[in-house]
Structures are given as C-alpha cells and as structure tokens.
Amino acid sequence: MEPILQTQKLSHVYSAGTPFQRAALTDVDLDIYPGEYLGIIGHTGSGKSTLIQHLNGLLKPTEGKVLFRGQDIWESKERTRQTRFHVGLVFQYPEYQLFEETIYKDISFGPRNMGLDEAEIDRRVREAAHFVGLRDEQLERSPFELSGGQKRRVAIAGVIAMEPEVLILDEPTAGLDPIGVEQILGNIRDYHEAHGATIILVSHSMEEVARTVDRLVVVNDGVIPFQGAPREVFQHGDELEAMGLGVPQMTRVFHQLRAMGVDIDASVYTIEQARRAIRDYRSRKGAR
Amino acid sequence: MALKDITLGQYFPGHSVLHRMDPRTKLLLTVLYIAALFLCKNVISYGLALIVLAAAVAVSKVGLKSIVRGMKPVVVIILLTAVLNLFYTPGHEIWRFGFLKITTEGLWSAAFMVLRILMLITCTFLLTYTTSPILLTDGLENLLGPLKKLRVPVHELAMMMSIALRFIPTLIEETDKIMSAQRARGADFDTGGLVQKAKALVPLLVPLFISAFRRADELAVAMECRCYHGGEGRTRLRQLRYQSIDYAGFLLGVLLVAAVAVLRHFGL
Numbered sequence: 001m002e003p004i005l006q007t008q009k010l011s012h013v014y015s016a017g018t019p020f021q022r023a024a025l026t027d028v029d030l031d032i033y034p035g036e037y038l039g040i041i042g043h044t045g046s047g048k049s050t051l052i053q054h055l056n057g058l059l060k061p062t063e064g065k066v067l068f069r070g071q072d073i074w075e076s077k078e079r080t081r082q083t084r085f086h087v088g089l090v091f092q093y094p095e096y097q098l099f100e101e102t103i104y105k106d107i108s109f110g111p112r113n114m115g116l117d118e119a120e121i122d123r124r125v126r127e128a129a130h131f132v133g134l135r136d137e138q139l140e141r142s143p144f145e146l147s148g149g150q151k152r153r154v155a156i157a158g159v160i161a162m163e164p165e166v167l168i169l170d171e172p173t174a175g176l177d178p179i180g181v182e183q184i185l186g187n188i189r190d191y192h193e194a195h196g197a198t199i200i201l202v203s204h205s206m207e208e209v210a211r212t213v214d215r216l217v218v219v220n221d222g223v224i225p226f227q228g229a230p231r232e233v234f235q236h237g238d239e240l241e242a243m244g245l246g247v248p249q250m251t252r253v254f255h256q257l258r259a260m261g262v263d264i265d266a267s268v269y270t271i272e273q274a275r276r277a278i279r280d281y282r283s284r285k286g287a288r
Numbered sequence: 289m290a291l292k293d294i295t296l297g298q299y300f301p302g303h304s305v306l307h308r309m310d311p312r313t314k315l316l317l318t319v320l321y322i323a324a325l326f327l328c329k330n331v332i333s334y335g336l337a338l339i340v341l342a343a344a345v346a347v348s349k350v351g352l353k354s355i356v357r358g359m360k361p362v363v364v365i366i367l368l369t370a371v372l373n374l375f376y377t378p379g380h381e382i383w384r385f386g387f388l389k390i391t392t393e394g395l396w397s398a399a400f401m402v403l404r405i406l407m408l409i410t411c412t413f414l415l416t417y418t419t420s421p422i423l424l425t426d427g428l429e430n431l432l433g434p435l436k437k438l439r440v441p442v443h444e445l446a447m448m449m450s451i452a453l454r455f456i457p458t459l460i461e462e463t464d465k466i467m468s469a470q471r472a473r474g475a476d477f478d479t480g481g482l483v484q485k486a487k488a489l490v491p492l493l494v495p496l497f498i499s500a501f502r503r504a505d506e507l508a509v510a511m512e513c514r515c516y517h518g519g520e521g522r523t524r525l526r527q528l529r530y531q532s533i534d535y536a537g538f539l540l541g542v543l544l545v546a547a548v549a550v551l552r553h554f555g556l
Contacts, residue, residue: 058468081474089472097469099494109491113474144498159472 002070003031005055005166005199012050024050025222027064032166037192040202043244047222048202049092049145052168055200085114087174088164091173094155095149096150103129103146103154104139110162124212128161128165131194132187149180153187160191165192168200175209185212197216210234210248210269218245231267250274299420305533306348306418311427313534318415320541325404327548331554334403337550341407350417358413359406366405373398386411398491418438421453430528443519453509459500466495 022041024047032038032055033288041274042048053059054066057073057080066073073083088110091097100106107128111121129139132153143154156172169188173181189212203209209216210230217227220243226233234240234247237255246252247269254266263275263284301307306314321337329336345352359366379393389478429446437440467477470491477488 053468056472058471081476084472084474089469091465091472094469096499097466097491097495099491109470109475110473113476162473282369 001033003067004034004069005032006030006067006070007044007051007054008065010051010054010061012054012059013062016062023222025054028224029223030217030224030227032198034165034198035196037199037212037214038201039209039216040219041204041206041209041245042219043204044217046243048219049170050222051219052089052170052200052202055166055168057081058089067126085110085162086164087166087168088159088162090156090159090167090169092174093152094158095151096154096174097277098143098151098158101142102140103134103143106143106154107139107158107161110158110235114162124161124163125157126176128157131160131191132133132157132182149176149183152176152180153184153284156187158236163195164197166197166198166200168202170202171204172201173203173205178279181208198220204245206240206246206248207270210251218243220245230269234267300354300417301420302349302418303349304349304418306344306414308533309418310528310530310534310539311419311423312528313426313530313537314415314429315427315431316418317537318411318543319482320545321411322408324545324548325407327545327552328400328404329552333551334400336547337407337544340540341410342416345410347412348418350414354378355410355418359409362405364411366402367542369405370398370402373401394446400455415428422450425450426524426526426528443522447519455500455503458503459496462499463492465495466492 002184006028007028010025010028010030012021014022014024030051040048040052050059054061057066060074065086068086068156070077073080098106100109104125107125107140108121111124116124121288125139126136134150134153134157142214143151143201146154152172156169159167167188172184172188176184185208188199191197201209201213213230214217216230217232218225218233218240225239225243226236230263234251237247240247247255248273250273251266251269254264254274258266264281268274268277321341324337328337374390374394375388377391377394377397379391381389381391382395383390399478419427428449429442432440432442432446458484467475471477475488475491477485477492479489
C-alpha cells in the first residue's frame with residue numbers, strides 16, 4: 001500500500017548556528033499508511049512533538065523531506081497550507097486555544113479558514129460536535145462555561161470539523177479523569193471508523209497506546225529505535241525500560257512469570273489477552 | 289520558531305568584576321556616569337569619559353559586537369541628532385548650499401552629541417548586560433527604600449517587576465504554542481493587509497490573555513500558601529552587601545565626575 005504520509009531522512013535542529021544548537025530529530029524515516037491507527041511513544045524531550053509538527057508542516061525540516069500522498073509538502077506555500085487541512089493536529093491541552101464567543105464559532109474556525117460555504121461549514125460543525133458528544137443546544141454557549149474535559153472535546157471537534165484524512169493527537173488524555181479518558185478515546189475511535197481516517201496518537205503511557213493502536217512507533221533521542229505491532233515492540237522490554245518507557249504492567253507480570261519458570265505466552269498487554277494466555281496455560285497443564 | 293530566539297533582559301552570564309559588583313553600585317555608577325557625560329564640554333573631558341567606558345567594556349568581557357548589535361534600534365535617532373546639529377548650529381560658516389549651511393561649531397557639536405548618545409547607551413547596556421534582572425530589581429528596591437517613608441509602595445513595585453520579568457519567557461513560549469495550534473487550523477498570521485493581520489491576532493490574543501489571567505490567579509494562590517503578606521518584615525535569601533570592589537567603583541565614579549567638573553570650571 002502507498003503510504004499517505006512519509007518522512008525521508010527527516011532531521012531537525014533547533015537554533016541552528018547559535019550556541020544553543022540542539023538536534024531534535026536525526027534522519028528519521030517513517031511511513032504512515034491510510035486508515036491505520038498509529039501510536040507514537042517517547043518520553044518528554046524524545047523528539048516526538050517535533051516529529052508530529054513536521055507531519056502537517058508547522059515545522060520545516062532542517063534536512064530531509066515530508067511527503068503527503070507522495071508530494072513534498074514544502075513544494076509551495078499553498079501546498080503547505082493545504083496539508084494543514086488534510087493532516088489535522090490536536091496539540092497538548094488544546095482547551096487553552098479556545099477563543100470564540102460560542103462553541104459553534106470556535107469549531108467553525110478551521111472549516112472557515114478552508115474557504116468552505118456556509119452550508120458545508122454548518123454540516124461539518126454539527127457533525128464534529130456530534131462526534132465528541134456535544135448537544136445542539138450547547139453550541140450557542142460560551143466555551144469558557146464548560147468543564148475541562150468538555151472544553152478539550154470542543155477543541156478536538158475544532159480539528160475534526162476540517163475532516164482531515166490524518167488526525168494527529170498529542171497526549172489527548174493528559175490530566176483527565178478515567179471517565180474523561182474513555183470518552184476522548186471513544187470519540188477518536190468513532191472518527192477513525194466513520195471516516196476511515198488515519199489516526200496518530202502520541203502518548204507516553206504504554207498502557208494507553210497498547211490497547212488502542214494497531215502499530216507502535218517508539219521515538220527516543222530523535223531516532224526511531226523500534227516500530228511494529230505492540231506485541232513485537234514489547235519484546236524489547238529491557239531496552240524500553242532503559243529509555244524510561246517500560247512496558248505495560250500486564251506484560252511485565254507475564255515476563256516475570258516466565259522468568260520464574262512458568263511456561264506461558266509473555267507477549268500479552270491487555271486483560272483479554274492475559275485471560276486467554278492463562279486459560280491456554282491451564283488447559284495445557286491439565287492435559288499433561 | 290523565531291519567537292524563541294528573542295533574548296529579554298539581555299543579561300550575559302559571567303564572572304567579571306562588573307558582574308560581581310553589587311547591583312546598587314552599578315545603578316548609582318550609571319547615574320554618576322550619565323551626570324559626568326552631561327558635564328563634558330570638550331575633547332579632553334570626552335576623552336577621559338571614553339577611556340573609562342572603554343576600560344569598563346573591556347573588563348566586562350561582554351564584547352563590542354553585542355553592544356554594537358544593541359545600537360541598531362537607535363540609529364535613526366543618532367542620525368537625526370547629527371543632522372540637526374550639523375545644519376542648525378549658528379557660527380563660523382564653512383560650507384553653504386541654498387538654505388543649508390555647515391559651521392565649525394555645528395561640526396563639533398554634531399560629533400559631541402553623537403558621541404554622547406553612543407556613550408550613554410553603551411553605559412546603560414553595560415548595566416543590563418552584566419546584571420541579572422532579578423538582581424537589578426533587588427538593587428532598585430533597596431535604593432528606593434527611603435521612599436517607603438513617603439508611602440511609595442516600593443516593595444510591591446519591585447515584586448511586580450520581578451514577576452513580570454519572570455513570566456516573559458513563559459508567555460513567549462505560550463504565544464508560540466497557541467500560534468502553532470491556530471496555524472494547524474489554517475490561521476494565517478503573515479499575509480494580508482493591516483486590518484486582516486490585526487483580525488488574525490484575535491485567535492492568538494484571547495487565549496493568551498486568558499492564560500495570563502489564569503497564571504496570575506494560580507501564582508497569587510501559591511504565594512499566599514507560602515504566607516506571602518507583602519514586604520513588611522520580609523527577609524532575603526540573598527543579602528546585598530557592599531564589598532571592596534564596590535568602594536573602588538564608587539571612588540572611580542566620583543573621581544571621574546570631579547575631574548570632568550574641574551575641567552569644565554577651567555573652560556577646557
């Protein structure tokens with residue numbers, strides 16, 4: 001399959017040519033495919049935020065290229081701007097970027113910048129609001145009257161309303177209570193399924209990405225040491241630990257069991273997989 | 289992003305004699321030096337002031353380059369001063385073109401005025417380049433201390449100043465983030481006419497103000513939690529104390545002013 005987004009030898013250096021020079025990304029090659037649910041994981045300062053800001057043209061590569069549908073997004077000014085509509089980026093704590101008098105107006109900011117007509121803007125705003133569970137009568141209220149979790153969902157709706165083919169979210173669940181976390185992850189999944197959109201979820205929580213994504217990309221020190229299905233990535237438990245990331249608790253328990261001499265499948269990371277592994281183990285034991 | 293590269297307070301960390309000097313000494317010396325500059329009248333006194341300044345710049349290790357770079361914003365004022373002095377000083381005429389004339393006195397006064405402005409700016413640059421903003425406000429608060437008797441809220445003003453200085457980098461970072469976020473939604477801050485550009489700032493300024501108010505609120509609570517109740521009876525971690533370099537500095541400053549005053553008295 002043709003990748004929808006691709007980085008080729010992407011490098012980024014902050015404050016180049018000054019004493020504060022610092023390389024954030026070095027020769028990163030990454031392919032992202034249409035319709036996949038990708039997780040990017042790395043601790044603070046690993047370069048993951050720098051990486052995602054390249055994917056929609058907010059940062060210009062110091063070296064290398066970013067391709068959207070095979071075309072360099074920095075080819076022309078117009079192309080860069082258009083890429084920002086196709087690749088939606090939701091920043092960390094997006095609720096701090098709300099500015100309009102009403103929720104409706106705030107969500108319509110993106111579609112309006114795209115130059116759509118009123119009817120289309122209206123349709124998109126209502127649909128996006130629906131995705132994040134906002135009721136119609138709430139749309140005329142001020143976004144500043146809402147609770148923290150609701151504000152964040154309004155901000156996410158503001159990006160969804162542009163109907164991007166790729167939706168990138170930087171730590172969308174940071175600082176929310178468990179119910180808020182579930183709601184946001186549910187909203188994202190709904191959008192993913194309804195539009196067949198590519199989702200890129202950035203996180204530092206292994207637990208969270210393990211149970212949501214199809215493919216996992218680990219960023220550390222500006223390079224990608226591992227990528228693949230979560231199950232494959234978690235094989236590198238010790239290396240991940242050394243990067244300050246670790247593996248999900250469930251995986252750690254099963255690795256420990258194996259180390260203790262129990263012959264059990266250690267590549268689990270969800271409760272469902274754990275149950276299956278234990279059942280499997282017991283039935284094998286019973287058969288013996 | 290270019291916004292991050294802005295340096296504010298322009299402080300250059302270092303360990304030179306000037307860096308180690310008490311901020312109060314440096315503030316007072318700056319005032320003394322400016323007074324001396326305005327007493328200067330001719331080549332000898334200007335030369336004296338220039339030597340002292342050059343020595344101070346050399347000792348500070350700030351480097352002439354950073355001082356010259358700082359001059360850029362005032363180039364227009366300097367040029368304007370030079371032109372006005374050059375053409376509008378009455379005296380012995382040496383060149384004439386229509387209504388424009390240049391006099392010997394004009395030449396001298398233009399040269400002196402430009403020199404005076406340059407030296408004045410360099411001297412204040414030295415102060416901010418070698419003193420951290422926090423020390424500067426500490427020094428200012430201490431020097432203005434006597435005004436408390438006149439019910440001037442000196443401590444509060446100094447506290448406000450240090451908080452403002454502390455939050456400038458934070459707000460720059462915040463601006464940067466909000467700009468990126470709105471750009472991701474297709475906001476355009478760079479193109480269009482003046483009205484369009486001003487309109488484009490709304491999505492930036494509203495969140496910025498809200499976050500500034502939020503931070504102020506949080507800071508106030510945090511300060512109260514640590515029992516902050518104004519300047520009364522408050523002691524300091526860093527006590528300002530005059531040392532031998534400060535006394536030496538004062539001596540030098542007073543000597544300079546005295547020398548320039550004497551020279552002026554003898555009409556030199």
